[in-house]
Amino acid sequence: MWLMAPTETSRGGSPVFEQTRRQHQSSRFSTRSVQAPAAVLAGGVVGSALRAAIGEIFPVTDGRFPTTTLLVNLSGALLLGFYLARRQRAITARWSLQFWAIGGLGSFTTFSAFSFEVSRLVATGEGPIAIGYVLASLVGGLAAALLGQRLGRVVR
Amino acid sequence: MTILVAAIAGSIGALARYILAGAVHRGTGASLPVGTAAVNLTGSFLLGMILGAGDGTVWWTAAAGFTGGLTTFSTWMAETIGLGVVPRPSMYAVVNLAVLASLGVALAAFGYQLVG
Numbered sequence: 001m002w003l004m005a006p007t008e009t010s011r012g013g014s015p016v017f018e019q020t021r022r023q024h025q026s027s028r029f030s031t032r033s034v035q036a037p038a039a040v041l042a043g044g045v046v047g048s049a050l051r052a053a054i055g056e057i058f059p060v061t062d063g064r065f066p067t068t069t070l071l072v073n074l075s076g077a078l079l080l081g082f083y084l085a086r087r088q089r090a091i092t093a094r095w096s097l098q099f100w101a102i103g104g105l106g107s108f109t110t111f112s113a114f115s116f117e118v119s120r121l122v123a124t125g126e127g128p129i130a131i132g133y134v135l136a137s138l139v140g141g142l143a144a145a146l147l148g149q150r151l152g153r154v155v156r
Numbered sequence: 157m158t159i160l161v162a163a164i165a166g167s168i169g170a171l172a173r174y175i176l177a178g179a180v181h182r183g184t185g186a187s188l189p190v191g192t193a194a195v196n197l198t199g200s201f202l203l204g205m206i207l208g209a210g211d212g213t214v215w216w217t218a219a220a221g222f223t224g225g226l227t228t229f230s231t232w233m234a235e236t237i238g239l240g241v242v243p244r245p246s247m248y249a250v251v252n253l254a255v256l257a258s259l260g261v262a263l264a265a266f267g268y269q270l271v272g
Contacts, residue, residue: 048166109229115260
């Protein structure tokens with residue numbers, strides 16, 4: 001949905017949830033309604049475990065710039081941009097969106113840690129670090145997702 | 157052990173996000189990505205409370221891991237791009253970024269204050 005041609009004027013809604021809605025509408029058998037959540041769960045295990053492992057190796061320290069969360073979030077945004085663009089041109093497995101995009105990359109990246117880290121930086125008087133972190137996350141996140149999208153359109 | 161607990165709790169959070177965000181998305185007509193906004197804001201508030209009450213037990217790790225799976229940064233960015241950022245960010249894209257970021261930070265701080 002978010003990959004629509006620039007000439008289209010309608011607003012984007014959600015690229016991820018629109019695609020799942022269409023998939024559900026085309027489903028005939030009720031057993032598939034169990035397979036989609038199962039794919040989300042499986043992807044969620046992988047994404048959450050990866051982020052936890054990276055967090056164990058490179059822990060975020062109070063009062064310091066949260067480099068680990070930033071890099072996890074930016075790389076996840078890049079991979080999701082790539083995945084969604086590829087999905088427009090390639091045939092993917094039936095529950096691929098639920099596994100990779102919603103479960104996997106959805107839980108690999110985190111919004112709650114971002115919010116919490118910013119709130120603690122502000123509360124402990126580290127305003128400049130907080131501002132730098134917010135800007136790096138938002139501008140960097142958009143740039144990463146756009147780069148991923150571009151790559152997904154050209155890579156075979 | 158931490159990784160195992162975080163993986164299980166995070167996947168349950170992801171499933172909760174899939175169900176909740178999908179329901180909100182369908183229930184609101186979906187011209188704006190409100191489903192993801194809803195889970196992200198809920199998760200920020202919850203994480204603020206959890207870390208405010210922090211005791212380091214396995215349940216605490218699980219609760220924090222749950223909010224990690226419940227919230228998502230990558231979908232937020234993909235949806236913002238869908239609202240139009242090239243060549244010039246649309247108003248919707250700017251609102252989706254600025255409002256969500258500031259509300260998320262405020263809710264995390266509020267949750268932390270509430271229990272701390």
